[in-house]
Amino acid sequence: MRVHRPWHLILVMIALASATGVLAADPADIDGLLTMTGATLEWDEFTRTGILWGASTSIGFTPDDPVAVDGFVDLFRVDPIVYARGRLLVPDATRAAFAERLGVTGDALRVRPIKAIVIDPGHGGRDPGANRTVTVDGKSVVVTEKDLVLDIGIRLRDALRGLVAGPEIHLSRETDVYMTLGERTEFANSLREHPLDNILFVSIHVNASPQPWTDARGVEIYYLPPSQRRQVLEPEVAAGLEPGVMAILNDLKEEEYTVESVLMGQAVLNAISERLPQTPVERGVNVANFFVVREARMPSILVETGFINNREDLAKLMTPTYRQQLADAIALGIARYVRDFESVR
Numbered sequence: 001m002r003v004h005r006p007w008h009l010i011l012v013m014i015a016l017a018s019a020t021g022v023l024a025a026d027p028a029d030i031d032g033l034l035t036m037t038g039a040t041l042e043w044d045e046f047t048r049t050g051i052l053w054g055a056s057t058s059i060g061f062t063p064d065d066p067v068a069v070d071g072f073v074d075l076f077r078v079d080p081i082v083y084a085r086g087r088l089l090v091p092d093a094t095r096a097a098f099a100e101r102l103g104v105t106g107d108a109l110r111v112r113p114i115k116a117i118v119i120d121p122g123h124g125g126r127d128p129g130a131n132r133t134v135t136v137d138g139k140s141v142v143v144t145e146k147d148l149v150l151d152i153g154i155r156l157r158d159a160l161r162g163l164v165a166g167p168e169i170h171l172s173r174e175t176d177v178y179m180t181l182g183e184r185t186e187f188a189n190s191l192r193e194h195p196l197d198n199i200l201f202v203s204i205h206v207n208a209s210p211q212p213w214t215d216a217r218g219v220e221i222y223y224l225p226p227s228q229r230r231q232v233l234e235p236e237v238a239a240g241l242e243p244g245v246m247a248i249l250n251d252l253k254e255e256e257y258t259v260e261s262v263l264m265g266q267a268v269l270n271a272i273s274e275r276l277p278q279t280p281v282e283r284g285v286n287v288a289n290f291f292v293v294r295e296a297r298m299p300s301i302l303v304e305t306g307f308i309n310n311r312e313d314l315a316k317l318m319t320p321t322y323r324q325q326l327a328d329a330i331a332l333g334i335a336r337y338v339r340d341f342e343s344v345r
């Protein structure tokens, strides 16, 4: 017996169901999830990875991947998100699972505040760093980088404590002691009690060029080049992940750290240029592969406070008043960065 189905009616019903979102299998644009939760989306078109920043956690995802990551730590299975014609389409079940984890943004903090700031005066003890011998009042004096940066570091710590109330401010060394680079970054990394704790690392140095004296002068700030691969996930987190998933997560975290490092570096440079107009800042914020910048698993910058083998820079760096002004300006830049970081997301 031949059955005549009312095809035209069924088609109309399907069209209506689609239009009203009744069909369970119909994935919806991610905008709905953002509206529902108040979360913000960080989407990287190049790596095709996304992070949703919600009230209570973040969720990392990759289209077509059946695994998402809560708070850079917990993996959970999802119906994969589809990326098509510039739109991220989220299946119903995934939308519900994400919404539950992200929470709803009300007055809740959408990003954890900065937990700690580590100021790292370079060198120390048997490692003097760069040095020059100058004549002061007819006497020969050896000026060392390790002494200059320790003094600036202590002033910077005290200035920062006056400007930011939330974060703990630590020095990697408070006296003239030798520390390996690894000890400095291990100390900073050890301050993280929760994988989402935000910590900043600021290394203080004095520049030197190969020639005895130079015309090069002024402040210069370094951060890690984005092309430099490094592991920024906490080892105990990374150990529990499949290599493929770990690589994606690591990239997300690493890109975040690079962006934050540049923003912090720029804020510091701007504050110096504003407060100390006589100090050249044209050397700018640059990429470099310094160990301390690379090994601290957090946004990190290295501030070269001037050239020890430039006579103008050295004369200023030898003056306590200038070291205080410089510390105040760096502190102002960091404080502005902290304020922006804690309020923007």
Ligand SMILES: [Zn+2]
Residues within 6 Å of the ligand: 122, 123, 129, 130, 145, 205, 206
């Ligand atoms: Zn140095």
